[in-house]
Amino acid sequence: MLTKRIIPCLDVKEGRVVKGIQFVAIRDAGDPVELAKFYDEQGADELVFLDISASHEGRETMVDVVRQTASTLAIPFTVGGGIRTLDDMKRILRAGADKVSVNTSALERPALIQEGSEFFGTQCIVVAIDARYSEEDGTWMVYTHGGRNKTTWSAVDWAKEAVRLGAGEILLTSMNQDGEKSGFDLALTKAVREAVTIPVIASGGAGHAEHFYEVLAEEVDADAALAASIFHYKETSVAQVKEYLREKGVAVR
Amino acid sequence: MKIGVIDYGMGNLFSVEQALKRLGCEVVVTAHEQVLDATDALLLPGVGAFPDARKRLAEKKLDCYLQKAQSENRPLLGICLGMQLLFEQSDEVTPTKGLGFFKGRIKRFSGMNEGQSYRVPHMGWNELIMMHRPTWLKNGASAKHVYFVHSFYATDVEDSELVAYADYYGIKVPGIVSNGSVTGMQFHPEKSGELGVYLLEQWLKGVKAC
Numbered sequence: 145m146l147t148k149r150i151i152p153c154l155d156v157k158e159g160r161v162v163k164g165i166q167f168v169a170i171r172d173a174g175d176p177v178e179l180a181k182f183y184d185e186q187g188a189d190e191l192v193f194l195d196i197s198a199s200h201e202g203r204e205t206m207v208d209v210v211r212q213t214a215s216t217l218a219i220p221f222t223v224g225g226g227i228r229t230l231d232d233m234k235r236i237l238r239a240g241a242d243k244v245s246v247n248t249s250a251l252e253r254p255a256l257i258q259e260g261s262e263f264f265g266t267q268c269i270v271v272a273i274d275a276r277y278s279e280e281d282g283t284w285m286v287y288t289h290g291g292r293n294k295t296t297w298s299a300v301d302w303a304k305e306a307v308r309l310g311a312g313e314i315l316l317t318s319m320n321q322d323g324e325k326s327g328f329d330l331a332l333t334k335a336v337r338e339a340v341t342i343p344v345i346a347s348g349g350a351g352h353a354e355h356f357y358e359v360l361a362e363e364v365d366a367d368a369a370l371a372a373s374i375f376h377y378k379e380t381s382v383a384q385v386k387e388y389l390r391e392k393g394v395a396v397r
Numbered sequence: 398m399k400i401g402v403i404d405y406g407m408g409n410l411f412s413v414e415q416a417l418k419r420l421g422c423e424v425v426v427t428a429h430e431q432v433l434d435a436t437d438a439l440l441l442p443g444v445g446a447f448p449d450a451r452k453r454l455a456e457k458k459l460d461c462y463l464q465k466a467q468s469e470n471r472p473l474l475g476i477c478l479g480m481q482l483l484f485e486q487s488d489e490v491t492p493t494k495g496l497g498f499f500k501g502r503i504k505r506f507s508g509m510n511e512g513q514s515y516r517v518p519h520m521g522w523n524e525l526i527m528m529h530r531p532t533w534l535k536n537g538a539s540a541k542h543v544y545f546v547h548s549f550y551a552t553d554v555e556d557s558e559l560v561a562y563a564d565y566y567g568i569k570v571p572g573i574v575s576n577g578s579v580t581g582m583q584f585h586p587e588k589s590g591e592l593g594v595y596l597l598e599q600w601l602k603g604v605k606a607c
Contacts, residue, residue, distance in 0.1 A: 145564055147522045147542060184590070189522055215415045220544060220588045240411040242588065265445055267518055267546045312518065341508060343520050367516065397522040397542040397590075 147395045148360040149189035149368035150382050151345060152375045154179060156225075157196045159205035177212045183375070184219050186382040189397055191217075192245070192315070192370060195225035207239045214240020222270055224315075230259045237264060245270035245315055248288040251295055251302070254309055261310025266342075269313075271306040275299035275332055276319040284318075284332050291319050299332060300339045307340045314340060315370065318348040325351030325374070328359040333366050343367035350374050353388035360394055398605060399423045401436035403463075405453045407478065408444030416587035420598055428457045438604040439466055443478030447489035447503065447549070450478055460496060467498055470578040472604040477547060480574065480581030489549050498579045501554040506568070515566040518548040523563035523570075523584075525592070531560060531575040533603025540592035543572065543584040550583065578607070 155162050160174040180191055193213075195206045203226055210223055223236045224245030233244045250256050250271055260269045274291050275284040284299040297305075303314050316336050318329030326349060333346045346359045350371035359366045374380055386396045400417050402410055404426045417424045417440075425432055433439060441463070443450055454460045466473055475483045484495045487503035495503070506517045522542040530536065545563065551571040560573035563584075573596075574581040580600060586593035 145524065146519065146545075147524075149521055211411075214412050218416065218588060218590050218594055220546075220585075237409055238411065240409065240415070242409075242412075266548075267444075267520065313520065341514070341517060343516055343518075367521065 145395045147189070147397045148366075148389065149345075150187075150356065150385055150396070151190045151192055151368055151370040152183045152188050152382060153192040153194060153347070153370050153372040155194050155196050155372065156206060156209060158199065158202040159197075159209055162196070176209050177216055180213050180217055180221070183382060184217055187386055187397065188219065188382045189368070190219060191221040193221065193223045193225075193241075195223065197226065207235055210236055210239040210241050222315075224270070224272055229256070230263060233260050233264065233268075237268060243268050243270050243313070245272045247272040247274065248290075250306070251286065251288050251297070254305065257306055257309035257311055261312065266310045266312035269311055270315050270345075271303075271311040271313070272315040272317065273299055273302060273306075273336075274317050274319055277332070284335070287319060300335055303336045303340050307342055311342060313343045313345065315345045315347060321349030322347075323373075324349050327351065327355040328364075328366075328369065330358060330364050333359055334364045337365055345370050347371070351379070353380055353385045356385050357389055357392050357394065360389065361392070398438070398601060399425065399436045400438050400440055400601075401433040402426045402440045402442060403433070403459060404428045405450070405457055405459055407450045407453060408442055410442055412585075413440065413442050413476065413587040416594070416597060417601075420594070420601060422601065428459060430458075430462055433462065437607075438472035438474070438601075439463070441473065441475040441479035441482065443476065443482065445478060447478065447481060447487040447495075448491055448493045450482060451493050451495065454482070463496055467496075467577075467579055470607075472600075472607055473579045474600055475579075475581045476587075477583060477585060480583050481549060481551065483574075483579060483581050484551055487549065499551070499554065499558055499574050499576060499581065501551045501571075503549050504552050505549050506565075510566045510568055513566060518546055519550070519565050519570060520546045522589075523565065523572075525561045525563060525572050525584075527561045528556070528559050531580070531603075533606070534560065534596075534599050537599075538592050538595040540590060540595070543586065543589035543592055543596075545570070545572075545584045547583060
């Protein structure tokens with residue numbers, strides 16, 4: 145039976161992990177490779193690196209981070225942030241990443257999804273969607289540029305379009321829930337999950353192990369759940385979340 | 398030990414190369430027959446579409462090379478698409494003949510089994526269920542899961558050649574196949590944590606014993 149995946153996400157800026165991570169066990173808490181190893185040992189099923197570098201040099205540094213991570217880690221990882229062209233994808237995937245995730249750049253130029261999936265296969269292309277509920281539209285709308293600009297796409301329609309273009313996976317972040325620690329957006333996740341046939345990773349809002357259960361259990365049935373701060377700030381660990389899920393009868397590795 | 402990773406332009410070879418190096422192997426990534434001749438074992442990787450891969454192997458005459466390697470009982474491991482290429486035929490895109498080292502046919506997951514719909518690709522960690530072990534594979538791993546990512550899978554596999562499978566919505570997905578010196582792994586051992594490393598290690602020990 146295919147297991148549900150727990151995916152820690154690391155924000156990397158100019159080659160360093162940001163958001164002051166607090167682990168005694170780690171020599172250099174800013175080193176993405178050290179942290180990746182730590183999460184691997186904890187039982188993380190995959191990792192996501194989000195490159196938030198603003199500079200060209202920062203992006204070049206990310207390629208080194210990817211290469212080093214791929215040399216040490218024996219689990220899959222995805223890299224997102226700043227991937228705008230097929231060449232950007234090539235640089236990251238050839239350095240050893242398993243998948244790339246695209247967000248704003250794919251909304252600006254949807255053909256990017258197609259180019260990527262035709263060149264590398266759909267399994268390499270993750271489409272990240274930032275969605276916020278709109279009273280006016282009566283549904284969740286997609287935002288670009290880290291949530292600053294509203295698009296005319298609903299989350300469900302954009303997810304379907306992304307699949308048509310060759311997306312292999314959807315990384316769905318609820319902007320309403322992000323940072324709230326009150327649980328994932330179950331209605332949003334379920335709506336997108338039911339609209340597409342590819343795996344959906346739920347993101348935004350994890351505060352406790354129960355939240356992972358809610359979004360991964362049969363009713364919502366997300367394929368994976370992603371979280372950042374609750375793992376970084378040791379509010380819970382990947383191992384604890386998995387133990388809880390196992391007790392509740394959810395298949396985990 | 399020296400492993401020849403066959404470079405025919407399909408997929409990302411960096412991770413598998415690194416995994417073998419971590420296990421102490423010398424690794425050459427090449428399409429040159431003379432270089433491959435000087436290795437202890439061959440590894441056929443692959444990500445992408447079957448017909449494309451088959452064409453590229455033929456262009457570089459690597460298909461003939463692999464036929465010869467098999468007839469000489471040289472250890473060969475195919476991973477993911479590299480495993481699928483070892484079968485008789487694939488339906489991906491258009492029916493295409495494979496190398497034929499294993500009986501069976503590569504088909505697409507339909508997305509529906511007994512009225513229940515399921516996700517395609519089969520992506521993530523699934524449990525490997527052992528059928529029977531080839532001599533090189535000892536029972537010494539505590540981990541049970543390996544990382545799969547694929548939309549096509551081997552069907553009509555001979556029972557005697559099926560080493561392990563994963564259950565995906567009631568479908569028996571061949572995970573490891575083995576026949577003589579030829580082995581196939583549908584999942585990515587280089588991305589499969591503890592069990593993946595163990596399986597690669599055991600395979601390498603088997604090579605050593607050859």
